[in-house]
Amino acid sequence: MRIIETIKNIWKIEDLKMKLGITLLFILIYRFGSFVVLPGIDPASLADLKQQTSGGLLSLLDMFSGGAFSNASIFALGIMPYISASIVVQLLGIAVPYFQKMQREGESGRRKINQITRYLTVAILLLQGPSYLVNLKVQIGQALGGIPENLNSFLGFTMPSVIILCAGSMFVMWLGERMTDKGIGNGISMLIMIGIIARLPQAITQEFIVKMNENGAGGPIMFLFELVVFVVVIGFAILLVQGTRKIPVQYAKRVIGNKQYGGVRQYLPLKVNAAGVMPIIFAQAIMMVPVLFTLGDQEPGGFILSLMNTEGFWHNLILALFIIAFTYFYTAITFNHNQIAEEMKRNNGFIPGVKPGKQTAEYIDMIMSRIVLPGSIFLALIAIMPAFARVFGITTGFSQFFGGTSLLILVGVVLDTLQQIESHLLMRHYDGLLKSGSRIKGRTGSMAAY
Numbered sequence: 001m002r003i004i005e006t007i008k009n010i011w012k013i014e015d016l017k018m019k020l021g022i023t024l025l026f027i028l029i030y031r032f033g034s035f036v037v038l039p040g041i042d043p044a045s046l047a048d049l050k051q052q053t054s055g056g057l058l059s060l061l062d063m064f065s066g067g068a069f070s071n072a073s074i075f076a077l078g079i080m081p082y083i084s085a086s087i088v089v090q091l092l093g094i095a096v097p098y099f100q101k102m103q104r105e106g107e108s109g110r111r112k113i114n115q116i117t118r119y120l121t122v123a124i125l126l127l128q129g130p131s132y133l134v135n136l137k138v139q140i141g142q143a144l145g146g147i148p149e150n151l152n153s154f155l156g157f158t159m160p161s162v163i164i165l166c167a168g169s170m171f172v173m174w175l176g177e178r179m180t181d182k183g184i185g186n187g188i189s190m191l192i193m194i195g196i197i198a199r200l201p202q203a204i205t206q207e208f209i210v211k212m213n214e215n216g217a218g219g220p221i222m223f224l225f226e227l228v229v230f231v232v233v234i235g236f237a238i239l240l241v242q243g244t245r246k247i248p249v250q251y252a253k254r255v256i257g258n259k260q261y262g263g264v265r266q267y268l269p270l271k272v273n274a275a276g277v278m279p280i281i282f283a284q285a286i287m288m289v290p291v292l293f294t295l296g297d298q299e300p301g302g303f304i305l306s307l308m309n310t311e312g313f314w315h316n317l318i319l320a321l322f323i324i325a326f327t328y329f330y331t332a333i334t335f336n337h338n339q340i341a342e343e344m345k346r347n348n349g350f351i352p353g354v355k356p357g358k359q360t361a362e363y364i365d366m367i368m369s370r371i372v373l374p375g376s377i378f379l380a381l382i383a384i385m386p387a388f389a390r391v392f393g394i395t396t397g398f399s400q401f402f403g404g405t406s407l408l409i410l411v412g413v414v415l416d417t418l419q420q421i422e423s424h425l426l427m428r429h430y431d432g433l434l435k436s437g438s439r440i441k442g443r444t445g446s447m448a449a450y
Helices: 002-012 014-033 047-052 057-064 080-095 097-103 107-144 154-182 187-242 278-292 302-308 313-334 337-346 358-383 385-391 404-427
Strands: 244-251 254-256 259-261 265-271
Touching (some): 014 154, 014 404, 057 278, 080 154, 080 313, 107 154, 154 187, 265 358, 278 358, 278 404, 313 358, 358 385
């Protein structure tokens, strides 16, 4: 079988085998830490917290943390504070000259920006940590009929727990960075994906049980139909990640010495979704900020309540608008049309009917602007598709995989990881992962910021 042959080829490449081993080790460490409960917390008293995170926006937060949020784990705040800090810093890179200057300084500027992002992450964690603990105490108090005395101590519980939560999230961030350097794929993306995958078996099992109980003999048929729809949605997500618009580029003939170069036509692929899954992650991170700061409030205001209701109209409308806006924003900061035009000019290439240089850059920018709009709308539709799944009676847990952040992250990260593995195989003159020989298209740039 081809899959067995591919595994044998991977095992023969020492460097690739080491990277996969390191990635697996870091994933196991992350999953283990997700079940290490904060000191002083009885895991048996977390039933109300698990119920709170079974639906709504908090269920997405719990999913991103791999279940650590509902487990009151040392990794409970997860990686989202770091992503929120990264969003703020990238926005400052557009509006503030000081950050723009650092972006132009190359590697040294990147190190400074990373350092500022880490400091900002700590600041966010110091604000979110106490809010999480207030909510935790309320949920435990509801389960036990009163908050245990040891949890009311500031020096004995609150302050040490805030420090542990901050350290846990910073460790997760460090773990993701080490996975990127030493392992396969993007570490931060991989950790988020692992948290999502951890929920999938439970979600499928729960959906099957519900369908059997509600529909009797027709339950298995309905369940199989949902699985077929699920596979179709995955196919659309792959098309969104891999879709391109090709622009013809003509390379003029050049004679250097006795050899002739150029004289051929190639195609410049512009991705329909150049921003990848980042607009969805950005939008979700922004919408979670007010919710995190009101966790202990038993009666949140109407606006916060609307944000927390993932099935409601206003939540999905605001989320879709955020996604469309962030798609344009992220494409603008990652896609450099001027650089592409300059490289084409240096290589004696041009777009037929368009003058090289500035006009070529403007033409590429115009084409990119046209394809970003339908791409961003399609991305927004996939993001809010779980709300439509709930309308058709699919359980909350399983509906989150019918599009949305979960599905796009799964598809994007898997394709990106497979692309890196395939590159290692082809570089050592082994067959790739696909029998046809066609290359797997990843989502370069979609998570590169992390």
